[in-house]
Amino acid sequence: MVILTIDIGGANTKTLLLLPSNDVKEEIFYFPLWKRKNELKTLIKEIKNKYKPEIVGITTTAELCDIFETKKEGERFIYRVCKQVFEDPYFLTINGELTKKEADIGAANYIASIYYLEMKFNEGILLDIGSTTTDIIPFKKNKILYGKSDLxxxxKHQLIYTGMLRTPLNTIVHKIPFKGKKLRVASEFFAITADLYRVLGYIDKEEYSCETPDGKGKSIEDCKRRIARLLCSEVNEVEEELPNICEYIKNEQIKIIAEGIKEVVKESGIRKAYICGVGTKIGIEACRKIKLDYKGLNIKNLPCLGLAYMLREKGG
Incomplete structure (x- = not known):
């Protein structure tokens, strides 16, 4: 039984093929839905033709895109596009059910992740740092410890809108230390976390998988130039201080994530995190900051993997 799962996000669409041998094939497509809504059907068709699956499962977080007037409109659009391409796909609902009917399917991908982790580890805290958001979700087998909707x-501090690639730096810090002073940053879309982590060496050019704020290059020099703009400057004006500036912003983002983890630990009483996502490195640093036990998972696409196992056990 060849199972294909698709996680349709606002910025990225991810796929996973689970083979009978338990081997998996994963792919990520940078697909900004807010720009390319009318091309989604074409992308889904290409995925179908490439993999020719026997069973298909869909999950989504793209309903929050502001091209949709309501989240329900977004859910309905994604449901109908997928139904037009696949004969009988399953959709994961916010209640953790697999359905072939139109239902509340938005913001449910984390449920598939939790399913997999409960199966493997019984209890813990999922720390999934993606390109845009961070999930901090406690889990315990046969108990529901998480909030269902994004709100x-x-x-519950289980969702933080900060990520490894697409987060504007001026949403992380309002002031930056510079030559003994704290300077207010420009409230403009000048630089994002992908620029920060490219300069710091956490990601390479290929891993900078989203668009740049200015539509220009992804070299380290390009990234430095965008970060310098936070202080309305050219690189040569701030270059000596730039390493400290980058470390400061990184530490402030880690602090935001660590504070969320502390709240979840306090409420759940669970003291071990399982870390995945493109931001695994900063997730590890956040756990170390608060002295929390953790395990890094070598899993690129946990929601799709979890959904594939759900389909194998329940839907297939």
Whole structure:
């Protein structure tokens, strides 16, 4: 039984093929839905033709894109596009159910991740740092410890809108230390976390998988130039201080994530994190900061993997 799972996000669409041998094939497509909504059907068709699956599962977080007036409109659009391409796909609902009917399918991909982790580890905290957001979700077999909607998870500190690639740096810091002073940064879309982590050596050019704020290159010099703009400067004006500036912003983002983890630990009583996602490196640093036990998972696409196992056990 060849199982294909697709996680349709606002910026990235991810796929995973689970073979009978348990081997997996994974792919990530940078696909900004807010720009290319009318091309989604073409992308899904290409995925179908490439893999020719026997069973298909869909999960999504793209309903939050502001091209949709409501989240329900986004869910309905994604459901209908997938139904037009695949004969009988399953959709993961916010209640953790697999359905072939139109339902509440938005913001449910983390449920598939939790399914996999409960199966493997029984209890813990999922720390999944993606390109845009961070999930900090406690899990315990046969118990529901997480909020279902994005709003509920925000209220429980289980969802933080900060990520490894697409987060504007001026949303992480409002002031930056520079030559003994704290300077207010420009409130403009000048630089993102992909620029920061490219300069710091956490990601390479290929891993900078989103668009740049200015539409220009992804070299380290390009990234430095964008970061310098936070202080309305050219690189040569701030170059001596730039390493300290980057470390400061990184540490502030880690602090944001660590504070969220502490809240989840406090409420759940669980003291071990399982870390995955493109931001695994900063997730490890956040756990170390608060002296929390952790295990790094060598899994690129946990929601799709979890959904594939759900389909094998329940839907297939």
């Amino acid at each position: 509920e998870r925000l209220m």
